[in-house]
Amino acid sequence: MKFISDKNLRKWLESLMGIGSLIAPMDLGPGLTLFSQIRDPGDVNLEYETTPIPPKDLFFPSSEALFRFSPSRGYEIPEIDGEAFLLGIRPCDALGIRLMDFPFLSEPADPRYERRRRRTTLIGLGCIKARPECFCTSFGIGPFDASNADAFLIPVKGGFLAEARTEKGAKALAAAELEEASIPIPKPPEVPSIDVGAVREVALSLFNSPYWERLADRCLSCKLCAYVCPSCYCFDIRDYPIRDGAERIRSWDSCQSPLFSRQASGYDPRQTKASRLRNRFYHKFSYFPGEFGAFGCTGCGRCVRYCPVNIDVREVLLAILRGEAKVA
Amino acid sequence: MPKGSDPFLPLLAEVAEVRDLTPDIKLLRLSLREGRIDYRPGQFAILSAFGVGEAPFTFASLPEEGLEFAIRRMGTVTNALHNLGPGDLVGIRGPYGNTFPLEDYEGKDIIIIGGGIGIAPLRPLIHWFIKHRGDYGSLLIIYGARTPRDFAFSDEFDAWAGAGGARLELAIDPPGSPDWRGRVALVPAVVKELKPSPKNSIAITCGPPIMIHYVIEELRALGFSPGQIVTTLEAKMKCGMGKCMRCNVGDKYVCKDGPVFTADQISRLLEAF
Ligand SMILES: Cc1cc2nc3c(=O)[nH]c(=O)nc-3n(C[C@H](O)[C@H](O)[C@H](O)COP(=O)(O)OP(=O)(O)OC[C@H]3O[C@@H](n4cnc5c(N)ncnc54)[C@H](O)[C@@H]3O)c2cc1C
Ligand code: SF4
Ligand code: SF4
Numbered sequence: 001m002k003f004i005s006d007k008n009l010r011k012w013l014e015s016l017m018g019i020g021s022l023i024a025p026m027d028l029g030p031g032l033t034l035f036s037q038i039r040d041p042g043d044v045n046l047e048y049e050t051t052p053i054p055p056k057d058l059f060f061p062s063s064e065a066l067f068r069f070s071p072s073r074g075y076e077i078p079e080i081d082g083e084a085f086l087l088g089i090r091p092c093d094a095l096g097i098r099l100m101d102f103p104f105l106s107e108p109a110d111p112r113y114e115r116r117r118r119r120t121t122l123i124g125l126g127c128i129k130a131r132p133e134c135f136c137t138s139f140g141i142g143p144f145d146a147s148n149a150d151a152f153l154i155p156v157k158g159g160f161l162a163e164a165r166t167e168k169g170a171k172a173l174a175a176a177e178l179e180e181a182s183i184p185i186p187k188p189p190e191v192p193s194i195d196v197g198a199v200r201e202v203a204l205s206l207f208n209s210p211y212w213e214r215l216a217d218r219c220l221s222c223k224l225c226a227y228v229c230p231s232c233y234c235f236d237i238r239d240y241p242i243r244d245g246a247e248r249i250r251s252w253d254s255c256q257s258p259l260f261s262r263q264a265s266g267y268d269p270r271q272t273k274a275s276r277l278r279n280r281f282y283h284k285f286s287y288f289p290g291e292f293g294a295f296g297c298t299g300c301g302r303c304v305r306y307c308p309v310n311i312d313v314r315e316v317l318l319a320i321l322r323g324e325a326k327v328a
Numbered sequence: 329m330p331k332g333s334d335p336f337l338p339l340l341a342e343v344a345e346v347r348d349l350t351p352d353i354k355l356l357r358l359s360l361r362e363g364r365i366d367y368r369p370g371q372f373a374i375l376s377a378f379g380v381g382e383a384p385f386t387f388a389s390l391p392e393e394g395l396e397f398a399i400r401r402m403g404t405v406t407n408a409l410h411n412l413g414p415g416d417l418v419g420i421r422g423p424y425g426n427t428f429p430l431e432d433y434e435g436k437d438i439i440i441i442g443g444g445i446g447i448a449p450l451r452p453l454i455h456w457f458i459k460h461r462g463d464y465g466s467l468l469i470i471y472g473a474r475t476p477r478d479f480a481f482s483d484e485f486d487a488w489a490g491a492g493g494a495r496l497e498l499a500i501d502p503p504g505s506p507d508w509r510g511r512v513a514l515v516p517a518v519v520k521e522l523k524p525s526p527k528n529s530i531a532i533t534c535g536p537p538i539m540i541h542y543v544i545e546e547l548r549a550l551g552f553s554p555g556q557i558v559t560t561l562e563a564k565m566k567c568g569m570g571k572c573m574r575c576n577v578g579d580k581y582v583c584k585d586g587p588v589f590t591a592d593q594i595s596r597l598l599e600a601f
């Protein structure tokens with residue numbers, strides 16, 4: 001472990017900004033911290049708790065042009081170049097990016113996502129405080145889990161303990177003035193854990209349970225749960241006419257939307273709110289693990305925090321695990 | 329051309345020919361400007377009407393016959409595609425999806441059961457079975473449409489019925505077409521009446537979900553095992569590559585694991601269809 005003192009932090013951030021763009025948590029208003037492009041290192045807030053929106057949009061923007069096309073000029077594709085540093089990413093959000101790697105990097109890889117992924121160095125940040133909704137330890141990570149980051153920082157008195165995990169991370173740290181760490185690694189905060197091991201098998205037996213109707217009764221189909229989720233990645237693609245051509249835009253979408261799976265004939269395999277809400281949980285805890293071997297949740301607790309009607313993924317998990325969902 | 333590494337960039341094709349098949353189905357024949365698309369029957373492509381959008385369509389011809397699509401007007405994209413004329417530009421990406429395992433059907437009697445635009449994926453099969461008559465047993469084609477004018481490819485019916493050992497049975501839905509001499513019945517009822525034998529045969533069906541549902545029921549009642557019944561499923565799709573998460577039916581993607589499924593596979597899908 002190395003040590004970056006508070007004094008050296010600013011210099012380090014300045015030198016990172018000399019290499020590429022720096023994206024880090026920044027206060028945008030009272031109580032609102034979001035990952036933003038940093039122009040002044042003084043704007044970086046490394047004491048934030050989880051941001052409302054995870055930094056997934058750095059790789060998979062909420063809305064982006066796939067291309068422009070016109071018969072006279074052919075295709076124009078927005079460039080993605082330069083280096084980027086994503087600083088201060090929490091372990092749950094770093095896991096979220098790893099989870100999105102599965103669909104986006106599997107054959108055929110999504111070229112935009114891949115390019116953004118390749119150009120970005122993830123500099124993780126340990127959590128010295130857990131929020132009441134946090135349950136990341138259920139998914140094999142924890143407040144100091146560095147495994148999905150290129151480099152990792154743990155806040156300590158007077159600065160940060162720093163560790164490089166990959167070559168990219170070492171390169172980023174090389175731009176800092178590092179001291180040998182003399183401070184021991186502090187104890188991470190306690191984060192409650194749900195033993196999710198059996199959830200996949202149990203869920204399969206509860207597919208037709210009335211539990212889903214009951215749960216969905218209060219769901220508003222507002223899609224907030226998906227937009228704030230670091231591992232949700234449903235998308236839509238639409239064309240917009242522009243002068244002498246077309247722009248094709250991809251944007252975030254959610255399987256909670258009533259028209260999401262409705263076919264042209266009017267037929268919809270998921271006609272009810274219950275079947276859509278069930279799909280969200282089944283995708284995360286049954287289909288995604290079946291396809292990629294990992295649960296599609298990071299335990300960040302954002303959906304718990306922001307769902308306007310308090311639909312709580314932890315409660316759903318416990319209900320499934322207890323087989324409770326079977327009871328009408 | 330930037331195609332190659334970017335799976336979202338369609339190849340460019342020109343409309344070579346447009347033909348009215350029915351009042352709401354047109355045949356689009358495309359010719360690629362560059363590049364090539366190798367596909368097998370059952371697979372589909374995603375066509376672009378630039379500025380309007382994309383939608384998936386089955387290849388309605390065998391590869392050696394050229395790129396043909398039978399497109400039913402349903403909404404925005406299909407409307408735009410219907411408005412194209414020779415020389416107009418279309419984007420095409422694909423092929424996507426799985427295929428009919430035609431070799432596995434060799435030596436078997438073939439029953440093809442189509443309804444409406446569901447004839448699109450079945451047409452290359454019909455052409456295939458006619459071309460390779462010797463490799464397969466008998467061929468029974470049941471095709472239903474709303475009215476006599478709604479049969480697509482009626483100019484090919486003589487060829488379909490005329491192929492050695494082939495039989496074509498047409499049916500319209502509601503009565504009220506005075507000139508119609510054929511059957512007036514729903515497709516599942518025709519299956520029930522004709523009682524094709526399950527012995528050493530394969531039944532391949534495509535049409536509206538409700539039709540597929542009852543056709544499978546009738547075939548099952550006749551003794552067909554779920555593995556002998558093959559269908560193609562439709563789903564809403566955006567990417568065609570198992571990424572946009574729009575076409576999953578339980579843990580299967582229609583775009584990657586389908587669109588061709590056996591009734592056996594469908595019965596194991598977690599979501600009702
Ligand atoms: C694998 C596959 C293969 C296919 N092959 C073929 C093929 O070979 N030929 C073919 O013709 N089709 C085929 N389809 C179907 C085809 O993709 C759809 O018909 C097409 O996507 C419709 O696109 P659209 O933009 O024209 O319709 P949309 O604009 O999406 O509209 C669809 C219809 O739904 C109606 N609608 C939309 N929203 C509502 C609402 N809220 N309430 C009431 N009505 C509403 C619209 O009015 C319209 O009639 C295939 C589909 C799949 C998945
Ligand atoms: S945030 Fe809550 S109310 Fe909104 S769609 Fe998700 S579960 Fe339903
Ligand atoms: S499902 Fe909820 S807890 Fe899990 S990763 Fe998504 S937002 Fe976080």
